[in-house]
Amino acid sequence: MLRMIFIQLWNERKTNVLIYLELAIVSVFLWYAADALLVNYKSYSRPLGFDISHVYYVELATVPQNSADYDTSAVHNQCGGADFLTLRDRLAHHPKVEDVCFTSHVHFHYRFNNRFASFRQDSLIRNGYVRYVDPSYFRVFKVKAADGGPSDKLEQALRKNEVVITSTVADYFFGNASKAQNREIQITDQGAQDSVFYRIGAVSEPQRYSEFHEYSCAYYKPIGPDEAFRQSSVQVVNGLRLFIRVKPDADNGYFVADFTREMSQQLRLGNIYLKEVVPMSYYRDEMLRSWVDNIRMYFSGILFFLLNVFLGIIGTFWFRTQQRSAEIGLRMALGASRRNIFCHLFAEGFVLLGVAFVPAVFIFANLMYLEVTEQSEMQIPMLGRLLCGMGTTLGMIGTMVAVGIGFPAYRAMRLQPADTLHDE
Template identity: 25%
Template structure:
């Protein structure tokens, strides 16, 4: 049957030319969008060894000097630190708080802040890389709040590592594989290539990899201590808490704000707001343009699919009408209605198959000119599927073909079904 169908397409090559050109253009454009979503969903599927669910950023601030409740005696450095610790104790003692952490605002999980470190292995200076430094006070449990785990999935806590050394650092697994691929990282030294004598750290442990954004890949991560001082309390540090899963997020938020708005009026401190880290993550995606980028690509994909369905449906509806004599003759010669539907649908799929090769030749130019985007790609991210361009090219073209094939079958089904239901005598009489 396939040989017969291809002969049919060749005999009607002039009428098939325009729909073939349209399928060619749509295939290339749709492939570009499919490639984008392929990389995006692949990156999202990569595990991130932390959990932002049930976590909250507690925003405490100081009253301005012109406020009527401002207390000048509570503004010196000693009172500031003492009152801040009282704030932390009040939050920690709240019945629904499971864990509390104080971290640098540059290290907000899911936030847009970034504090980078460029380090290398002291013993093998060719092993170097840059990544994000996560700064937090080790007297609070940052790892427990965000439920960090090892690569194997074992939960970790700040207490699992020795933070008594001011140069202590805990690294992610990707950093371990980058700097120490052949040995144990514990006790090894990482140093700055620019100032090796002044900036260096001792590795105290390894945790699982995390991603700065959900749509990117795991990155090199360095967890370092940043202890609370009177200088960084108000403008550099933030408080993070995790609530017990036994209570809903909505209820926790309402009850916590109602209670802590009174409890945290300590000295000149007051509760300014509470926001979930999932919301911060979503707002960051929007601010960085990722949300709008996804919406644009989604809209383009839907636009192409709807238009190809309408175009193919209209074209085949017309072609079936002018081929009623052929349909009637086939049915008079013994073809069943199922055979008619099958023939018309296979015609559409064969026409799509014909345009695949020239479409792929055009797409190769996009790849050659480096016009396709690979989210999260970097020199430290090797071995990921999207970096294997040949395999990625084949998979995305296969997905594009399947997507268009479904659209074509859906578009042809109605006119094909209508043609199959014609009586043979009526179809022959039409001619």
């Protein structure tokens, strides 16, 4: 039967060439989209290194000096750091708040606020980030130690004025996290002229900016609160970011409105006031919007090409069924069952798909080799990626071929031999 199908397809090659080209071209485009979705899914599913669930950004602002509400008393005007710490303590004692932390303005998850740094160890050099954080940052964002343990070690390191590096730094310069513990590393912060040797007090789990970013090199330094911090002017608030982790049972759709109304007076101290409370999920959605749009575009492309395959297949086989009605009737008259006719038409479609899919495999393999496809720093085996894309593409396009052939094949199966031979 298979040999007869190949002979028939060859004899009808002029009428099959268009559907053959369509299947080959669509297979390549579907494969490309499926491969891109696979890479994005692999990236999305990896651990972030932090957790923003139930975390809110509490934005504080300062009263302008030209405002009638500006407090000119020295205790508030010249000790803005102390006022800020007082507000942090008030938040920490709120019954709905689980933890509070603050960071410098150059570290804010899901916003590209960075201060860069260069890591050096012997002849090895790697660029990354420096992040100034309050030790409780690790509790608020639930950052774990490299061994998966709680954040206690990370907090203790910062409280001892040591630095915390991410596992990415530890793996690159020392081989693993355990070997990096209590070692020294040379770091040059952005804008600094000289490098400084820092003692590594702890190693955190690897971190990345978002679900679609790679793991990055970074280290954490403690920020305040020393006496100089307390005596700083009220403008210090503009360089700090305050975050709270809300207790899960208190986090609901009314939390922001209720919390803002309740805390507006308590969070007004001197020239500092509460501006707004924003869930971290808002910043996440804003950053990921472009990636989500790309994924939607890939899905739209897949649906578009599958629809084209469906219409092309159903049109071609409908026409062929009409043209070959006499042949089908003759086969039935000679003893072919209706089921055999149905299976024969299905086999024709899938043989045609198989023949068209062969060049698609070579084309896509070359696209991967030339790195034209979606790129990622993840170590995804090329063969596994190729086979996964092949299986997904064959599954999608095969389904459309089956659906497209189904109705013409069913119609051919219901033909009456006497009627078709009489018409002939």
